[in-house]
Amino acid sequence: MRIRTAATVAGGALVLLPFLTPAAQADTHKGDTTFTSVTFSKSTVNVGVSATQxxxxxxxxxxxxxxKGIYGGKLVSPAGRIAFPYSASCTRPTSTTMKCAWKYSFDANASDDYADLRNADAGTWHxxxxxAANDQDFYTLDTSKTVRIKRYAKLTATQATPEPVVKGRTLTVTGTLTRAxxxxxxxxxxxxxxxSLQFKKSGTSTYTTxxxxxxxxxxxxxxTLTANASGTWRWKFAGSGTTSPVTATGDSVALK
Incomplete structure (x- = not known):
């Protein structure tokens, strides 16, 4: 993502900038104007430290x-920073409707640090x-339509030792959870x-916590735990409001 001058904002070229926003408010409207649909291509966008999402x-x-027109089309982070679309297009499917599509990019390692995501931006964006209608009616989306932008998480491959293990003996399982x-x-x-530590018994296809x-x-x-059957062990993180879920590669251990 690249930061642009303020003069280009109206054209939608600006991607991400700090902004002091007022307290979030409920949607407001006048007359019969309404948004009949608002859809996101993803319900959650998981962003690491290099690849743009x-x-x-x-x-x-x-x-x-x-x-008359649909204006704004910006996404606001929990920290009050704003992402403007890098491209926008609108059509008129009927005489009474307008449809707009906005495209955004999210990056933690942009060429200009000013445009980078910050940890405080992780969470629910709105x-x-x-x-705006031709008869002066309007409908403003303030907080009702949201998407999650999360920090990408990783789990190292699960390690279970010793391999193989004697039935009834102690098995030690390790791993490491990191996030961007x-x-x-x-x-x-x-x-x-x-x-969670999960186990899939040999000959089956289902993991159990x-x-x-x-x-x-x-x-x-x-x-540590007692080894009672051959199978595969893996770690699984459910994620959080700011961090993506992740499942580690499993480690198969046989009994001897």
Missing amino acids: YLTVTATAKDGSGI LDAEA SWDSNAYWGYAGKSV VKSATTDSAGKLKT
Whole structure:
């Protein structure tokens, strides 16, 4: 993402900038103007530290007198930063409706640091747009349409030792949970998070959660259990409001 001068904002070229927004309010409207549909190409966008991620938002508005225009089309982060679309297009499917599609990019490692995502931006973003009708009616979307922009998480391949293991003996399972830091463009240990340990018995296709463990200050996981059957062990993190879910590659262990 690249930051542009303020003069280009009206053209939709600006992608992401800090902005002091007023407190979020409920949608407002006048007359029979309404948004008949608002859709997101993804319900959640998981962003790491290098690859740019994309999102398309499509909105259709209707009014008996016809829609003069749909304005705004910006996404607002929990920290009050704004993403403007890098491209926008609108059509008139009927005499009373207008349909607009806005495309956004999200990047933690842009060529200009000013345009980068920050950790404080992770969470629920809301669409801010207004449909204006020819008869002066309007409908403003303030907080009702949302999408999650999350920090991408990783789990190292599960390690279960010893391999093979004697039935009834202790098996030690380890792993590491990290997540993207948009502030430093690196992955750091995700501390204090509960992660499920799952097991799939040999000859079956379904994993079952056996127990859970909590990551230490470096995001490391370690637990022990009694080995009673051959099969595959894996760690699974359910995610959080700001961080993506992730499942580790499993480690197969046979009994001897």
